[in-house]
Amino acid sequence: MSSEFLVRIPLERIAVLIGPKGSTKKRIEELTESKLMIDSKTGDVIITIEEDSEDPVNMWRARDMVKAVGRGFSPQKVFQIKDSSWGFDLIQLRDLVGTSPNSLREVRSRVIGKNGRTRNIIEQITGAHVSVFGNTIGIIVEFSKLKILRDGLTRLINGSKHSTVYKYLEEKMRDLKSDQDKLWLAHGDEEAVATVTDLDELERIVFEEEAEDES
Numbered sequence: 065m066s067s068e069f070l071v072r073i074p075l076e077r078i079a080v081l082i083g084p085k086g087s088t089k090k091r092i093e094e095l096t097e098s099k100l101m102i103d104s105k106t107g108d109v110i111i112t113i114e115e116d117s118e119d120p121v122n123m124w125r126a127r128d129m130v131k132a133v134g135r136g137f138s139p140q141k142v143f144q145i146k147d148s149s150w151g152f153d154l155i156q157l158r159d160l161v162g163t164s165p166n167s168l169r170e171v172r173s174r175v176i177g178k179n180g181r182t183r184n185i186i187e188q189i190t191g192a193h194v195s196v197f198g199n200t201i202g203i204i205v206e207f208s209k210l211k212i213l214r215d216g217l218t219r220l221i222n223g224s225k226h227s228t229v230y231k232y233l234e235e236k237m238r239d240l241k242s243d244q245d246k247l248w249l250a251h252g253d254e255e256a257v258a259t260v261t262d263l264d265e266l267e268r269i270v271f272e273e274e275a276e277d278e279s
Contacts, residue, residue, distance in 0.1 A: 069111045069127050074198070075132025078104045081133045088139040095146040096126035107134075121148075128152035132204060136197030144193075153210055155201040160221050170255055171221050172196050182226060186216070188232045210246075212236040 073081065082089050082102060089100050097117045101110040109130050113123045125145055132142045132152045142152050161167045176183050177198050190213050192205035201221075205213050216233045220226065221239050 066115060067113050067123060069113075069123055070108045071111065071127055071130045071134070073130065073232050075104070075107050075108060077134045077136070078102060078107060078138065081109070081130065088133070091139070091143065092126060092129050095143060096129065098122060098126040100126070100130070100249045108139040132195075132202060135200055135202035136195035137193060137204060139203060144204060149206050149208070150204065151207045151210055153203045153205075153214060155203070155214065155217060155221075157199045157201065157221065160218065168199055172199075173219065174220055174226075175201060179228075182220075185230060186213070186233065189230065189237060190216075208240060209237070212240070247261060 077126070080088065081092075081100075082104075083091070089102065093099055097113065097119070099112040101112070103109070111123065111126045111130065113126070117123075128145050128151065129142045131154065132145065135154060140179065145152055157168055157171055159202065161171050174182065175194075177185075183196065187194055190209050191204060192203060192213050194213075194217075195202040201217060203210065203213055203217075210235065216229050216236075219232065224232075254265045
């Protein structure tokens with residue numbers, strides 16, 4: 065017996081999902097013990113997992129990997145989802161700002177920033193991967209940081225200043241690291257402590273963004 069799951073991705077992302085000589089498709093199958101049936105005409109991807117799979121979570125990992133490729137992520141970033149501490153999430157911009165093309169375009173620009181600056185800073189602060197594709201924002205990040213990052217992006221989408229969002233994310237990342245350090249001290253388990261990017265170098269950029277917001 066086997067289980068099946070259907071995912072539909074944009075047609076322009078089918079070639080990326082397949083990869084050179086089928087390499088990306090094959091790698092996802094290897095990482096998740098799955099089989100992918102890809103319809104290049106419709107964008108439908110049928111994921112099949114055998115019932116005797118050693119890890120029952122593989123179905124959801126395969127699903128998230130396929131969805132993430134469809135939302136603009138490179139295969140190298142998508143493969144991180146295999147790690148049990150990493151996950152994928154998707155923010156639907158229409159749910160937050162409506163269907164106005166101008167509003168959607170403005171929000172995409174706010175999240176990406178000039179030459180990708182805003183997205184890069186958010187990725188540096190959180191250690192995440194962020195993809196703005198169509199009317200969605202995709203997130204690949206450690207589960208412990210997922211809600212924090214989603215909250216930060218939602219604030220930015222709803223009009224908060226860039227500098228305010230950066231400071232919010234920095235504070236939450238420091239709090240998270242402090243909690244993880246306490247856990248490590250209590251249990252002596254280094255694996256319980258996730259690494260976090262050094263944030264001091266971002267202070268100058270934060271103040272520059274604040275000045276830009278006020279101009």
